[in-house]
Amino acid sequence: MPPETTEPASMAHRLAAAIGAACTTSRLAPGESLFRQGDPARAIFAVLSGRVSLLRHTSAGHRVLLHNARPGDLLAEAALFAEAYHCDAIAATAAELRVIPTPALRDALRRDPALAMGLAGTLAHQVQALRGRLALRDLRPARERVLAALALLAGPEQGVARLPGTLMDFAAEIGLTHEALYRTLAALEQAGRIARTETGTIRLIQSGRASPRRPSPQGL
């Protein structure tokens, strides 16, 4: 399969379609910057291929990764409602983006309430997802967090989690070092809670129903 190409999520499609001609495409080399914190916010973007990182520098001079946009993601949606970008966008890999100028998009949204509602819906889902990811970080120890994250990936049917990226990416996503993740996965596998067949795929195994009363299966 081609490494990193996906059709844009419907919202990116709809936005681009709505403004039609005013919408251009941009190609970035790895490391190239799309915009910088403080630049006037002239456009939002839809990632077509590659990955684009959003970074903010703190006052202390640190560089913090805010987001890693993948194909299908919308980028800098907040630019629609702000004067300037609030963070840097740098291509993590070679990337292709659709450029959606804010003035044209604002017009389109004003003209088409359904489009505006669609955008609001997309954003509302992002808020939900982000809250979920934030809550995930509170789970401890690592075992719980990993299981919860896998369950999320697998969906409510409780079957097989297919990791979107590498294990290292997954580790970063859930706030663990990759070593900690490897170890936790190994322990879970040993405990029979998960099974790994092909790489990138993890099957969750019901732990014989988590009965409330029963401290521990065997030993301590």
Add this chain to the structure above:
Amino acid sequence: MPPETTEPASMAHRLAAAIGAACTTSRLAPGESLFRQGDPARAIFAVLSGRVSLLRHTSAGHRVLLHNARPGDLLAEAALFAEAYHCDAIAATAAELRVIPTPALRDALRRDPALAMGLAGTLAHQVQALRGRLALRDLRPARERVLAALALLAGPEQGVARLPGTLMDFAAEIGLTHEALYRTLAALEQAGRIARTETGTIRLIQSGRASPRRPSPQGL
């Protein structure tokens, strides 16, 4: 001052105003539930006073705190775009809410594109803020995280951070135990990086400019 009352943030206002009569008010006793995961999504809410917790149960039966809505916050915005609520809402304290029925609101949004855009803007800002909070969790050790969080609270002018709630709340917000936070604050104060006058207020002190080249001021 009255303990927990604030005028609703403008967006909550605007939404409520837009649908006018269809909008009622609801009062919750502490512990009372507003809706449950899976209930049909009939309304979104604006918190007028008190605090309302959003909880999700994981498949493993754990209860995870997703959000703690405070006066001025909008609650369950995603209900506008979904069939059912995706989490429980329980009053953490006695609370008063404005109830905004989704059908009426959907109509209003369709009729008034500016309102829809306003909602999208609010949500976009929430996305931004949540990404920031998520990134904050990656800062380590605790000292860095606390300083960054305080800087955020103080705003770009780099002056005084006024904590919205208790220190315990703040600790939970940034993913530390309250003990760890107290110790970190004490250490920072000792190190002269912060000063505490009244409770709930922390002044940040520039550490003689963090010059790029200079490993450490003294010792080590």
Add this chain to the structure above:
DNA sequence: CGAGTGATTGACTTAGATCAATGACCGTGG
């Protein structure tokens, strides 16, 4: 005044970060 909550500090323990090494797997260029 006693109960409940927040703030604070001490002592102890540990989960997970850090540092380090190894093997598998590519893609790539000579």
Add this chain to the structure above:
DNA sequence: CCACGGTCATTGATCTAAGTCAATCACTCG
């Protein structure tokens, strides 16, 4: 075609930041 350099996956050893348990004090509220 193969050797080399890079990334990912994995595991071991070690260390420490921060969690847990515990006690105390100040404060507010019936």
